[in-house]
Amino acid sequence: MNVETRREPDLRPESAEPPGDAGRAGNLVGALVAFVMGAYVAITSIGYGFGSAARPGAGVFPFAIGSLMAGLALAWTVMTVMGRTPSSEAPSRPERQGVFRIVMTMVAAAGFVTLVDVLGYQLTMSAVIALLLATVARVRWWLVVTITLVMGIGSYALFVNGLGVSLPAAGIPALRYLGL
Amino acid sequence: MFDQLLQGFGTVLTPQNLAFALLGCVLGMLVGVLPGFGPAAATALLLPVTLTLPAVTAIIMLAAILYGAAYGGTITAVLINVPGETSSVATTLDGYQMAKQGRAGPALAIAAIGSFVGGLVGVVGFVVAAPLSRFALAFGPAEFFALTLLGLTLVIGLAGGSTLKALIAAALGLMLGVVGLDPLNGVARFTFGSQQVLDGLNLVPVIMGLFGLSELLLSIKGSIASAAAIKVGKVLPTRDDLRRSALPIARGSVVGFATGLLPGSPGAVASFGSYVLEKRLSRTPERFGHGAVEGVAAPESANNANAVSGMIPLFTLGIPTSATMAIMMGAFTINGLVPGPLLFRDHPDVAWGIIASMVVGNVILLALNLPLVRVWITCLRIPYPTLYVLVIGFMLVGAYTLDGSVFNVVVMVAAGVLGYVLRTIDVPLAPVALTLVLGPLMERSLSNALQISRGSPSIFFDSSIAMTLLVATVVVLTLATMKAPLRTLARAVATRTRQGSVH
Numbered sequence: 001m002n003v004e005t006r007r008e009p010d011l012r013p014e015s016a017e018p019p020g021d022a023g024r025a026g027n028l029v030g031a032l033v034a035f036v037m038g039a040y041v042a043i044t045s046i047g048y049g050f051g052s053a054a055r056p057g058a059g060v061f062p063f064a065i066g067s068l069m070a071g072l073a074l075a076w077t078v079m080t081v082m083g084r085t086p087s088s089e090a091p092s093r094p095e096r097q098g099v100f101r102i103v104m105t106m107v108a109a110a111g112f113v114t115l116v117d118v119l120g121y122q123l124t125m126s127a128v129i130a131l132l133l134a135t136v137a138r139v140r141w142w143l144v145v146t147i148t149l150v151m152g153i154g155s156y157a158l159f160v161n162g163l164g165v166s167l168p169a170a171g172i173p174a175l176r177y178l179g180l
Numbered sequence: 181m182f183d184q185l186l187q188g189f190g191t192v193l194t195p196q197n198l199a200f201a202l203l204g205c206v207l208g209m210l211v212g213v214l215p216g217f218g219p220a221a222a223t224a225l226l227l228p229v230t231l232t233l234p235a236v237t238a239i240i241m242l243a244a245i246l247y248g249a250a251y252g253g254t255i256t257a258v259l260i261n262v263p264g265e266t267s268s269v270a271t272t273l274d275g276y277q278m279a280k281q282g283r284a285g286p287a288l289a290i291a292a293i294g295s296f297v298g299g300l301v302g303v304v305g306f307v308v309a310a311p312l313s314r315f316a317l318a319f320g321p322a323e324f325f326a327l328t329l330l331g332l333t334l335v336i337g338l339a340g341g342s343t344l345k346a347l348i349a350a351a352l353g354l355m356l357g358v359v360g361l362d363p364l365n366g367v368a369r370f371t372f373g374s375q376q377v378l379d380g381l382n383l384v385p386v387i388m389g390l391f392g393l394s395e396l397l398l399s400i401k402g403s404i405a406s407a408a409a410i411k412v413g414k415v416l417p418t419r420d421d422l423r424r425s426a427l428p429i430a431r432g433s434v435v436g437f438a439t440g441l442l443p444g445s446p447g448a449v450a451s452f453g454s455y456v457l458e459k460r461l462s463r464t465p466e467r468f469g470h471g472a473v474e475g476v477a478a479p480e481s482a483n484n485a486n487a488v489s490g491m492i493p494l495f496t497l498g499i500p501t502s503a504t505m506a507i508m509m510g511a512f513t514i515n516g517l518v519p520g521p522l523l524f525r526d527h528p529d530v531a532w533g534i535i536a537s538m539v540v541g542n543v544i545l546l547a548l549n550l551p552l553v554r555v556w557i558t559c560l561r562i563p564y565p566t567l568y569v570l571v572i573g574f575m576l577v578g579a580y581t582l583d584g585s586v587f588n589v590v591v592m593v594a595a596g597v598l599g600y601v602l603r604t605i606d607v608p609l610a611p612v613a614l615t616l617v618l619g620p621l622m623e624r625s626l627s628n629a630l631q632i633s634r635g636s637p638s639i640f641f642d643s644s645i646a647m648t649l650l651v652a653t654v655v656v657l658t659l660a661t662m663k664a665p666l667r668t669l670a671r672a673v674a675t676r677t678r679q680g681s682v683h
Contacts, residue, residue: 026605052635069351076344132573138565151570167581
């Protein structure tokens with residue numbers, strides 16, 4: 001049997017530890033963010049109290065971790081400045097189209113979070129799928145309609161009727177009256 | 181011991197559990213064939229599906245999802261040269277070559293047989309190792325703290341790449357792990373007034389985001405290339421294929437089992453280790469990389485044996501050894517079960533039922549593999565962007581159904597973005613997931629130990645078990661730190677030697 005299969009050149013072979021662009025700027029920004037986070041955790045945890053050696057307070061463990069993170073971030077900064085941070089072999093900056101797809105995915109997720117309790121699951125999921133199919137997958141309109149209906153209504157039926165999971169109905173009475 | 185295993189089979193072999201094991205295998209394979217989607221992401225993605233099931237059925241189904249997803253990664257490794265996880269990378273070397281020669285069918289069949297045997301060897305080892313859990317019952321807080329510390333250090337030491345970045349990842353996971361109520365004093369920490377994180381961050385949406393969503397975002401950041409034609413050919417392997425594969429499968433299973441016991445040891449160590457071993461032992465090593473069936477048989481058996489033996493530390497000590505095991509631990513917790521020695525004592529039916537389900541799951545996989553090859557190929561023909569949209573949809577609803585609120589969706593998306601950023605700057609993700617799980621355990625055991633000793637650190641040195649574990653921790657950490665300087669030194673020596681020989 002001959003089949004056509006696509007190659008996705010950007011798909012990473014490993015989900016746990018894939019390579020990426022370890023460019024200097026990226027490393028420095030990463031180290032800075034890590035330092036700020038570590039320092040914030042360490043400083044905030046002082047307020048939780050250290051207790052005594054026999055009964056450690058709520059702040060001991062986070063203080064230790066925050067300080068560790070800040071220290072490691074400093075070491076990361078120094079190593080990056082000295083050019084000793086391991087770099088990956090290929091730059092992995094997203095293409096313009098890739099940035100657009102990622103942004104649309106975030107917009108869709110934000111839309112889901114904002115609307116699901118207002119419009120109900122079926123309408124919101126349909127809108128999310130339609131948006132992504134039209135902008136990310138760029139499939140023909142009839143496919144957008146078909147897949148949207150199958151996913152919006154089909155997944156509702158699967159989860160609610162098949163798995164007994166409750167999904168939200170619309171918060172707007174008129175929509176709820178329509179069974180959405 | 182074997183009596184209890186038989187009782188475990190009694191638990192699994194009910195129509196309901198069998199049906200869900202079958203469904204788990206199929207769903208796992210379905211998600212596993214998504215290019216780049218490894219077992220960790222697949223298990224996290226499908227975890228919400230099991231939420232409404234009874235505890236034992238849910239864990240049996242999840243274990244089946246895990247095997248299915250691992251095998252799904254093998255399918256893509258052979259057919260389109262895209263492994264689902266690092267442990268399948270070795271399979272691409274000869275599996276894809278076999279596919280290009282029109283022998284994808286035999287490659288997949290041998291992979292399934294190898295996985296089956298590897299899985300069985302893993303289960304036998306599991307049964308033998310199960311009594312170790314009694315030993316772990318003697319662990320007090322000091323020993324447990326030392327154990328979690330060692331587990332964490334091994335994860336960092338064996339993470340590969342930069343030790344510094346692995347440490348950063350571990351610290352990040354520990355920081356996320358302190359969100360919620362402090363285990364000793366009940367003080368709310370870093371909750372920012374939210375009631376939903378008082379019990380800590382839910383592991384499932386974090387893992388779904390870190391491993392699943394970030395993988396998806398990476399997969400669409402670039403252009404999508406053209407197709408390649410694959411000929412599956414005859415599905416059944418020849419007698420010669422079976423003869424050539426027999427010993428590599430046996431050796432691969434042993435290598436995989438042994439490496440799986442090491443916390444943090446990636447599956448790739450097992451699969452590449454067994455691949456290299458077979459190449460060394462072969463009388464015709466030049467065939468490797470050009471479609472040698474042994475090059476598929478050995479790594480596939482190794483990686484399945486590795487996956488099963490990786491569960492031994494979780495079941496006997498309550499310590500997850502990989503991101504996937506961290507998710508399994510989360511699944512146990514969601515279902516009101518505590519993995520570890522107490523599981524064998526308090527819920528032997530569950531513990532042995534799950535072990536028996538591993539055998540059943542492997543049998544199902546073997547049975548499903550050949551008939552479904554063409555179905556998976558059809559799935560692979562669906563344009564990737566469309567698959568992407570469908571998976572995103574399922575992830576959103578999956579995260580929502582965890583507790584019926586959008587909070588977990590937000591957590592998943594945030595973790596996805598974090599995972600994407602970490603991947604782009606080469607910070608490994610596995611230590612984040614593991615320390616997120618181990619952190620609270622570590623803090624609790626540390627606090628309890630200090631309470632028992634009235635603040636004296638001698639409690640860690642008076643116990644010979646704790647002392648041994650702490651020494652092992654120091655050794656691992658030292659070796660991990662010395663990794664880079666030793667490599668530089670070795671390179672310098674090699675260069676000098678080469679220069680010396682030129683002059």
